[in-house]
Amino acid sequence: MLDKLFMYLEFPYVRYAIIVGVLIALCSSLLGVTLVLKRYSFIGDGLSHVAFGALAIATVLNFTNRMLIVLPLTIVSAILLLRKGQNAKVKGDAAIAMISVGALAFGYLLMNVFPSSSNVSGDVCSTLFGSQSILTLTQTEVLVSGILAVIVVGIFIIFYNRIFAITFDENFANAVGTNVGFYNLLIATVIAIIIVLAMNLVGSLLISALVIFPALSAMRILKSFRAVIVFSAISSVTCALAGLLISILAGTPVGSTIVAVDVLLFFTCTIVGRIKA
Amino acid sequence: MSLLAAKNLTVGYDGHGVLSDINFEINQGDYFCIVGENGSGKTTLMKTILGLQSPIEGKIEYGDGFSKNEIGYLPQQTEVQRDFPASVFEIVLSGCQNSLGRRFFYSDEQKKLAYKNIKKMGIADLKNRCYRELSGGQQQRVLLARALCATKRALLLDEPVAGLDPNVTSEMYQLIKELNDEGLTIIMISHDIQNIQNYASHIYDVNRGKEAPSC
Ligand SMILES: Nc1ncnc2c1ncn2[C@@H]1O[C@H](COP(=O)(O)OP(=O)(O)OP(=O)(O)O)[C@@H](O)[C@H]1O
Numbered sequence: 001m002l003d004k005l006f007m008y009l010e011f012p013y014v015r016y017a018i019i020v021g022v023l024i025a026l027c028s029s030l031l032g033v034t035l036v037l038k039r040y041s042f043i044g045d046g047l048s049h050v051a052f053g054a055l056a057i058a059t060v061l062n063f064t065n066r067m068l069i070v071l072p073l074t075i076v077s078a079i080l081l082l083r084k085g086q087n088a089k090v091k092g093d094a095a096i097a098m099i100s101v102g103a104l105a106f107g108y109l110l111m112n113v114f115p116s117s118s119n120v121s122g123d124v125c126s127t128l129f130g131s132q133s134i135l136t137l138t139q140t141e142v143l144v145s146g147i148l149a150v151i152v153v154g155i156f157i158i159f160y161n162r163i164f165a166i167t168f169d170e171n172f173a174n175a176v177g178t179n180v181g182f183y184n185l186l187i188a189t190v191i192a193i194i195i196v197l198a199m200n201l202v203g204s205l206l207i208s209a210l211v212i213f214p215a216l217s218a219m220r221i222l223k224s225f226r227a228v229i230v231f232s233a234i235s236s237v238t239c240a241l242a243g244l245l246i247s248i249l250a251g252t253p254v255g256s257t258i259v260a261v262d263v264l265l266f267f268t269c270t271i272v273g274r275i276k277a
Numbered sequence: 278m279s280l281l282a283a284k285n286l287t288v289g290y291d292g293h294g295v296l297s298d299i300n301f302e303i304n305q306g307d308y309f310c311i312v313g314e315n316g317s318g319k320t321t322l323m324k325t326i327l328g329l330q331s332p333i334e335g336k337i338e339y340g341d342g343f344s345k346n347e348i349g350y351l352p353q354q355t356e357v358q359r360d361f362p363a364s365v366f367e368i369v370l371s372g373c374q375n376s377l378g379r380r381f382f383y384s385d386e387q388k389k390l391a392y393k394n395i396k397k398m399g400i401a402d403l404k405n406r407c408y409r410e411l412s413g414g415q416q417q418r419v420l421l422a423r424a425l426c427a428t429k430r431a432l433l434l435d436e437p438v439a440g441l442d443p444n445v446t447s448e449m450y451q452l453i454k455e456l457n458d459e460g461l462t463i464i465m466i467s468h469d470i471q472n473i474q475n476y477a478s479h480i481y482d483v484n485r486g487k488e489a490p491s492c
């Protein structure tokens with residue numbers, strides 16, 4: 001079995017997939033804790049649909065580097081959605097559902113009206129479930145993912161204390177003069193970057209799982225914010241690595257395999273949490 | 278120049294006033310108490326003072342070079358998620374966020390300050406416990422310790438003794454008084470008229486809209 005693994009590792013696209021996979025798992029788990037706690041889990045879902053719509057536009061327009069169009073569009077949507085969420089007069093969940101469903105429908109429509117390949121439903125399927133795209137990464141895409149991941153992790157570490165402060169008690173932070181608006185904007189931008197990154201790995205439908213599961217698993221068993229962050233980062237990377245290797249060896253779809261491992265860990269943590277309590 | 282002044286202020290929600298014609302001045306070193314019935318708008322007024330919501334009419338003027346990062350604040354209710362994983366120390370330390378300035382991480386002095394305030398509130402043995410597993414009174418003390426970490430010139434307290442046992446309540450008043458004697462401005466909402474009369478330098482009744490100087 002190891003022989004088989006080493007044989008696969010000879011191929012650059014397999015190595016690329018593993019590198020990018022681990023980077024995405026790391027980034028998404030970091031922000032996942034904040035998202036889950038701020039009750040923004042829905043934003044992951046909404047944004048991934050926006051990213052899907054943007055991807056459709058990029059495909060139809062025949063962009064060579066599709067990230068150039070997907071990233072700005074998703075960031076703008078993230079900022080808008082987070083603004084809406086803060087404004088009590090606008091029903092936040094309805095706005096997100098609208099944008100999310102609209103973008104999904106619009107993207108699918110575009111792909112059908114202007115088919116860039118003969119296999120439209122195959123294309124859509126791989127965008128949603130990410131089954132193929134991770135194995136077709138180019139060197140540039142790996143580089144871009146790497147740079148974005150470094151930025152995300154850097155921002156998270158640098159602003160860790162502020163992120164904790166506004167996640168725990170936004171009103172207090174605001175009252176004592178922390179620039180809550182700016183940090184919410186920053187979080188929105190980083191989330192958008194992570195979603196776009198993650199689309200390459202697990203596809204838009206499974207992104208939420210990647211963002212939410214490591215955080216939820218950690219929260220079952222740990223009781224301080226830092227411990228939860230560290231555990232979810234480590235467990236997310238481990239699950240991603242395990243999922244990737246399993247999918248290479250067993251020939252299963254990458255995204256679903258990773259999420260399956262994440263779900264398994266979640267149930268393990270739930271049981272451990274019960275026993276401890 | 279006063280630290281803080283309300284001028285013909287109306288506070289409320291969605292354009293509807295809850296309290297109107299609010300006028301008062303608070304000077305450095307005052308012990309300013311806000312009293313009134315349930316639902317009369319005390320919390321709304323304090324949130325407006327803090328800039329968490331905007332006035333419907335009139336304005337709040339800050340003077341004396343007073344800025345928001347010199348404030349310590351104890352909310353009446355903190356909408357903390359029931360499943361939020363955070364240790365007592367992490368929460369108290371987050372009170373130092375307004376003195377981070379351009380730095381990203383807390384200094385050793387700030388950590389010492391957090392620990393000092395934890396001890397002051399008598400919760401040193403809970404330092405590493407999870408906030409969500411504490412009793413209401415213990416949680417209140419954690420948030421008070423956090424407010425103490427944040428304060429430099431003014432301390433705004435929304436019913437600080439609610440849920441505390443009699444011993445801690447009198448210790449609490451003693452502590453607030455000491456802070457006031459050290460020059461800290463206290464702005465406090467309370468229903469505890471008896472204790473307030475002993476300590477406060479000014480009492481503002483939101484129902485009468487008048488400031489009745491005590492003692
Ligand atoms: N978020 C809100 N939206 C709309 N109305 C609100 C909101 N919060 C409070 N109110 C209303 O504003 C009024 C004043 O509320 P507030 O919380 O300021 O009272 P309070 O004086 O602090 O009372 P208590 O002594 O019970 O703490 C109440 O009638 C309340 O129903």
Ligand SMILES: [Mg+2]
Nearest residue numbers: 319320321353
């Ligand atoms: Mg109140």
